[in-house]
Amino acid sequence: xxxxxxxxxxxxxxxxxxxxxxxxxxxxxxxxxxxxxxxxxxxxxxxxxxxxxxxxxxxxxxxxxxxxxxxxxxxxxxxxxxxxxxxxxxxxxxxxxxxxxxxxxxxxxxxxxxxxxxxxxxxxxxxxxxxxxxxxxxxxxxxxxxxxxxxx
Numbered sequence: 736x737x738x739x740x741x742x743x744x745x746x747x748x749x750x751x752x753x754x755x756x757x758x759x760x761x762x763x764x765x766x767x768x769x770x771x772x773x774x775x776x777x778x779x780x781x782x783x784x785x786x787x788x789x790x791x792x793x794x795x796x797x798x799x800x801x802x803x804x805x806x807x808x809x810x811x812x813x814x815x816x817x818x819x820x821x822x823x824x825x826x827x828x829x830x831x832x833x834x835x836x837x838x839x840x841x842x843x844x845x846x847x848x849x850x851x852x853x854x855x856x857x858x859x860x861x862x863x864x865x866x867x868x869x870x871x872x873x874x875x876x877x878x879x880x881x882x883x884x885x886x887x
Contacts, residue, residue, distance in 0.1 A: 757863025
């Protein structure tokens with residue numbers, strides 16, 4: 736008898752900052768986003784290796800990468816750097832990397848952490864992870880309103 740259980744995959748979201756990379760992953764059904772760890776960006780190659788490892792561990796099928804767009808909608812130097820990282824990440828993992836406007840996700844993450852009463856040291860560690868989680872949750876909700884992940 737053939738196994739008819741469909742393998743469920745996840746989406747990985749990345750908030751690529753100057754010093755840290757925040758990570759979040761969806762549940763297998765694509766309903767909720769859970770924050771993962773925050774990586775140091777001291778060496779982008781090490782970050783790529785760690786992300787590649789997470790892709791395998793969580794059976795990720797798609798990657799969402801926050802694109803730092805200016806408030807007027809233009810793309811600056813930072814957006815070009817992130818686009819280059821997206822290209823390298825796609826080649827390394829063999830997965831589609833979708834760039835998603837991340838305007839104000841870090842600001843919103845700071846507000847959440849402030850309301851939680853965390854110290855500045857703790858906020859720095861957590862803000863990128865929470866920004867990635869918010870980016871992913873927004874993405875999941877956007878597509879769940881269009882008939883789920885298969886609608887993409």
